[in-house]
Amino acid sequence: MSAMLHMSAVRKTYATGVVQVEALRGVDLSVDEGDYLAIMGPSGSGKSTLMHIIGCLDVPTSGTYLLDGTDVSEMSEKQLAEVRNRKIGFVFQQFNLLPSLSALRNVELPLVYAGVPVAQRRERALAALAKVGLAERVQHRPGELSGGQQQRVSVARALVTDPALLLADEPTGNLDSHSTNEILDLFAELNEAGRTIVIITHELEVAEHADRRVFIRDGLLTTTDAIQAGAR
Amino acid sequence: MEWKETIGTAVSALNARRMRSLLTMLGILIGIAAVMLTVGLGQGAQQSITAQISSLGSNLIIVSPTQSTSSGGFRGGGGAASTLTTADAAMLADPAVAPDIAAVAPVSSTSGSLQSSSTTWTSTVVGTVPDWQSVRARTVASGRFFTADELDGSRNVAVLGSTTATELFSDGTPVGQTISINGQSFTVIGVLASAGSSGISNEDDTVVVPLTTFAARLSTSGNANSVSSIYLSGRNADTLSAAYQQVRTSLLASHGVTSDNADFSVSTQASLVETATSITGILTLLLGGIAGISLLVGGIGVMNIMLVSVSERVREIGLRKALGATPAVIRQQFLVEAGILGILGGLLGILIGVAVAAILTPIIGITVAISIPATLLALAVSLGIGLVAGVYPASRAAKLAPIDALRSE
Numbered sequence: 056m057s058a059m060l061h062m063s064a065v066r067k068t069y070a071t072g073v074v075q076v077e078a079l080r081g082v083d084l085s086v087d088e089g090d091y092l093a094i095m096g097p098s099g100s101g102k103s104t105l106m107h108i109i110g111c112l113d114v115p116t117s118g119t120y121l122l123d124g125t126d127v128s129e130m131s132e133k134q135l136a137e138v139r140n141r142k143i144g145f146v147f148q149q150f151n152l153l154p155s156l157s158a159l160r161n162v163e164l165p166l167v168y169a170g171v172p173v174a175q176r177r178e179r180a181l182a183a184l185a186k187v188g189l190a191e192r193v194q195h196r197p198g199e200l201s202g203g204q205q206q207r208v209s210v211a212r213a214l215v216t217d218p219a220l221l222l223a224d225e226p227t228g229n230l231d232s233h234s235t236n237e238i239l240d241l242f243a244e245l246n247e248a249g250r251t252i253v254i255i256t257h258e259l260e261v262a263e264h265a266d267r268r269v270f271i272r273d274g275l276l277t278t279t280d281a282i283q284a285g286a287r
Numbered sequence: 288m289e290w291k292e293t294i295g296t297a298v299s300a301l302n303a304r305r306m307r308s309l310l311t312m313l314g315i316l317i318g319i320a321a322v323m324l325t326v327g328l329g330q331g332a333q334q335s336i337t338a339q340i341s342s343l344g345s346n347l348i349i350v351s352p353t354q355s356t357s358s359g360g361f362r363g364g365g366g367a368a369s370t371l372t373t374a375d376a377a378m379l380a381d382p383a384v385a386p387d388i389a390a391v392a393p394v395s396s397t398s399g400s401l402q403s404s405s406t407t408w409t410s411t412v413v414g415t416v417p418d419w420q421s422v423r424a425r426t427v428a429s430g431r432f433f434t435a436d437e438l439d440g441s442r443n444v445a446v447l448g449s450t451t452a453t454e455l456f457s458d459g460t461p462v463g464q465t466i467s468i469n470g471q472s473f474t475v476i477g478v479l480a481s482a483g484s485s486g487i488s489n490e491d492d493t494v495v496v497p498l499t500t501f502a503a504r505l506s507t508s509g510n511a512n513s514v515s516s517i518y519l520s521g522r523n524a525d526t527l528s529a530a531y532q533q534v535r536t537s538l539l540a541s542h543g544v545t546s547d548n549a550d551f552s553v554s555t556q557a558s559l560v561e562t563a564t565s566i567t568g569i570l571t572l573l574l575g576g577i578a579g580i581s582l583l584v585g586g587i588g589v590m591n592i593m594l595v596s597v598s599e600r601v602r603e604i605g606l607r608k609a610l611g612a613t614p615a616v617i618r619q620q621f622l623v624e625a626g627i628l629g630i631l632g633g634l635l636g637i638l639i640g641v642a643v644a645a646i647l648t649p650i651i652g653i654t655v656a657i658s659i660p661a662t663l664l665a666l667a668v669s670l671g672i673g674l675v676a677g678v679y680p681a682s683r684a685a686k687l688a689p690i691d692a693l694r695s696e
Contacts, residue, residue, distance in 0.1 A: 140611020168611035
């Protein structure tokens with residue numbers, strides 16, 4: 056099985072004023088197709104930077120990053136936008152739904168940028184919303200939905216392009232325990248259906264749902280331990 | 288991304304901030320309306336002046352004095368006298384001197400107080416010769432013009448302009464009635480057909496009397512032979528410039544002056560139109576320019592609001608980028624928003640301009656000319672201003688790094 060995501064010796068240095076901050080200091084990471092990986096770490100560990108690089112929101116200062124077989128470490132803004140559109144589905148802690156658009160229009164958005172024709176776009180967005188159990192709420196605006204429902208809309212939005220990787224950044228950080236379980240069950244379901252998932256979190260309970268966990272501290276991956284599938 | 292989608296996104300973004308969008312458009316609206324009205328007013332005034340000059344007669348040449356007095360004819364009693372005389376007119380009427388001149392009409396004029404049996408009215412009193420009718424291309428609506436015999440006999444006969452006739456004899460026929468002009472009694476023998484002119488100098492508010500009668504009984508000038516201007520008509524349009532030269536050369540010779548110290552000026556209808564056109568053109572440009580500044584300010588308003596909008600929507604921009612919007616798509620979205628602000632402002636401005644023009648035209652008596660090409664140009668300009676104002680904010684939005692944009696709260 057080929058690696059969906061392969062990083063070797065990835066470094067990221069930020070220049071903030073005169074001080075150089077080394078957020079990542081040589082990260083090697085491999086995620087296979089169908090994997091469910093949790094990346095854990097305290098704030099300031101380089102967790103967000105790693106998430107940005109995995110999500111192609113930023114490029115490494117050095118090292119290589121292959122996503123689905125493509126080297127993305129030297130890509131231009133425009134190429135990165137296309138990669139994000141086609142290969143990555145984002146789920147954010149803040150949901151990041153556009154408040155003026157209905158759930159359906161929010162889910163359609165990545166397809167708009169992919170240039171999918173209107174009828175097909177609608178059909179796929181409705182299917183994605185049905186998959187997350189929101190078929191009855193497609194015309195509601197984010198403000199009319201609960202936190203858990205909003206996060207499910209954003210999961211639908213992440214899935215609608217059928218991406219290679221579902222990348223979730225603290226997806227349960229703003230949810231109560233009931234909604235948290237709903238979202239984690241949804242992720243488990245998707246993973247069982249073969250979806251590759253990378254989840255970034257600082258909560259052990261959340262990370263325990265993943266098949267595999269890695270820890271990041273001071274810009275380096277420190278421990279990797281595998282959890283047997285079904286042990287949770 | 289399709290255009291329909293881009294425009295839809297822009298419209299809903301503008302709609303979400305409706306009040307602000309309307310106020311921003313107001314700047315463009317006022318600018319476009321102001322430019323349309325000033326330019327329209329300038330063109331209307333130009334058309335009206337051109338029509339007025341054309342209504343003076345065809346192939347017209349006008350000789351006016353350049354010293355001592357204005358051609359308007361308000362001359363003080365013992366003061367300055369015109370440099371033109373009836374002798375000049377007689378000379379120019381000689382075919383040997385000016386072969387391309389068809390007719391000559393020396394004219395003297397003054398302001399006169401008119402009195403009919405019922406009303407008094409102030410008008411311009413013109414003393415001239417029977418040829419005035421053909422030179423000025425005027426026809427008589429009722430009665431007749433005065434004859435050469437009446438001119439020679441200095442008869443107290445008067446021909447009224449149509450406006451004057453209406454004012455003095457609102458009911459009843461003027462012809463055959465007696466009026467008094469500055470205390471002198473005259474018999475009305477005819478009424479002129481309307482020259483159809485409008486605006487500042489009304490060609491229909493006048494009284495025409497024989498020049499000899501004028502000189503003997505109405506003139507306030509010391510010299511009975513002086514006239515305030517000489518109107519001439521050329522034989523045809525082709526020989527008008529030759530006629531112009533003949534008039535000029537012979538008058539220079541008879542006055543014993545050179546073109547450097549000439550005491551008269553000769554103008555043709557074409558040169559008058561040209562002068563009037565250039566004056567109204569400059570005025571239009573000046574006023575349009577001032578109005579254009581308000582348009583510029585409106586454009587700066589659009590830029591300002593777009594910049595505010597970009598910094599307010601940093602998070603939205605970041606999200607759109609994360610979902611796959613390329614910098615070009617983001618740039619396009621903000622440009623389209625600015626363009627829509629511009630073109631909607633322009634459309635509303637045109638509507639307001641047309642409405643105000645329709646209201647203003649009857650009030651000021653000058654047609655505010657609003658042409659379709661000018662309107663389309665205004666629309667294109669407003670779109671252009673919106674787009675130009677949008678370039679900088681849009682490129683700021685396009686350059687935002689997605690991670691910075693997502694991080695902001």
